[in-house]
Amino acid sequence: MGQSKVDTCKVKNQFLKQEIKFIEHLIENEEFENVVEVSSDLDLSTFCKIELIDSLNFYSGWADYRLKNLENASYKLNAVTQNSSLFLKSKFYAAYCETYNDSHDLAESTLNKIYFNPNLNNARELLQFQYAGNYLLKREYDKFDSILVQLDSSNFLISKGLLNLRTHKNDLIKVKSKSPALAGVLSAVIPGSGKFYAGFKGQALGAALPCFLFGAVAAEQYIKSSPDSFQFITFASIFGLFYVGNIWGSVISVRTYKDDSYKKIDNSILVDLHIPIRKFFD
Structure with missing residues (x-):
C-alpha cells in the first residue's frame, strides 16, 4: 500500500x-x-x-x-x-x-x-526601502523618516529612489497645505485668484474675466440708469452668478488639485518602489 x-x-x-x-x-x-x-x-x-x-x-x-x-x-x-x-x-x-x-x-x-540570509547583499536595504515607501503612501511621515535615517544613501540599488522619496514627501506636504477656504476668500477679493492659488493658473483668467466684464457693465448701468432699472438688475444678477461661481469653483479647485496631485505623486512613489525590486532580482 x-x-x-x-x-x-x-x-x-x-x-x-x-x-x-x-x-x-x-x-x-x-x-x-x-x-x-x-x-x-x-x-x-x-x-x-x-x-x-x-x-x-x-x-x-x-x-x-x-x-x-x-x-x-x-x-x-x-x-x-x-x-x-x-x-x-x-x-x-x-x-x-x-x-x-x-x-x-x-x-x-x-x-x-x-x-533572508543576513549576508545577502542589499536585501535588507531593499526591504527597508519598501517599508519607507508604504509609510509615505499612508502619510505616516514619522515612520517614514525613522526608516530613511537607517538607509545607506550611497547604495546603488536605492540611492536615486531615496532622493525621489524625499522629494515626494515634500511635495505631499505642499499639497496638503493648500486651503479650500483660503482659495474661496482670495477669489472673493480678486476673482480668479483662488484658482491661481490652487494651481490652476490657466483657469484663473477664465474665472476672472466674466466677473470683471459683467461687473463693469452692471456698474455702468447703475450709473447710467438706476438700481431699479431692468438693465442693472439683469447684469447685476449675471455678475452675481459668475462671482459666486468663481468663489465656489476656487474652493472645489483646491480639492480637485489635491486629488490630482496626490494621485500623481502616489504613482511616482509606486514607480520608485518597483525599480529597485526589478534591479535586485533581474
Missing part, C-alpha cells in the same frame, strides 16, 4: 514537472494568459512535492502580476513557502502588488514575513 502511494506520487510529480517546463516555455514567450489557464487546470492538493508546488504557485502568480491581476498574483505569490529558492522574490512582488492595490497594511504584513 505504501509503495503504491510512493509510485503514485512519482507519477504525479513527473507530470507536474512536465507541466512546469511547458509553463516556463509560455512565460519565456510572454503568453501569460495561457500560463494562468494551464495553472488553473491543475489541482495542487493532489501533488506531493512541495518544491514543484512552489514553482507552480510562483509562475502562476508571476503571470497574474504581468497581466495586472494583482490580487490573484499576491495570493499565489504568498503561497510560495519559505524553503523555496523563489520565496524572496515571491514575497517582495506580493507585497508590491498589495501596495499597488492600496492594501498598505496587508503589504506591511507581507514584508514582515520576509526572511
Whole structure:
C-alpha cells in the first residue's frame, strides 16, 4: 500500500514537472494568459512535492502580476513557502502588488514575513526601502523618516529612489497645505485668484474675466440708469452668478488639485518602489 502511494506520487510529480517546463516555455514567450489557464487546470492538493508546488504557485502568480491581476498574483505569490529558492522574490512582488492595490497594511504584513540570509547583499536595504515607501503612501511621515535615517544613501540599488522619496514627501506636504477656504476668500477679493492659488493658473483668467466684464457693465448701468432699472438688475444678477461661481469653483479647485496631485505623486512613489525590486532580482 505504501509503495503504491510512493509510485503514485512519482507519477504525479513527473507530470507536474512536465507541466512546469511547458509553463516556463509560455512565460519565456510572454503568453501569460495561457500560463494562468494551464495553472488553473491543475489541482495542487493532489501533488506531493512541495518544491514543484512552489514553482507552480510562483509562475502562476508571476503571470497574474504581468497581466495586472494583482490580487490573484499576491495570493499565489504568498503561497510560495519559505524553503523555496523563489520565496524572496515571491514575497517582495506580493507585497508590491498589495501596495499597488492600496492594501498598505496587508503589504506591511507581507514584508514582515520576509526572511533572508543576513549576508545577502542589499536585501535588507531593499526591504527597508519598501517599508519607507508604504509609510509615505499612508502619510505616516514619522515612520517614514525613522526608516530613511537607517538607509545607506550611497547604495546603488536605492540611492536615486531615496532622493525621489524625499522629494515626494515634500511635495505631499505642499499639497496638503493648500486651503479650500483660503482659495474661496482670495477669489472673493480678486476673482480668479483662488484658482491661481490652487494651481490652476490657466483657469484663473477664465474665472476672472466674466466677473470683471459683467461687473463693469452692471456698474455702468447703475450709473447710467438706476438700481431699479431692468438693465442693472439683469447684469447685476449675471455678475452675481459668475462671482459666486468663481468663489465656489476656487474652493472645489483646491480639492480637485489635491486629488490630482496626490494621485500623481502616489504613482511616482509606486514607480520608485518597483525599480529597485526589478534591479535586485533581474
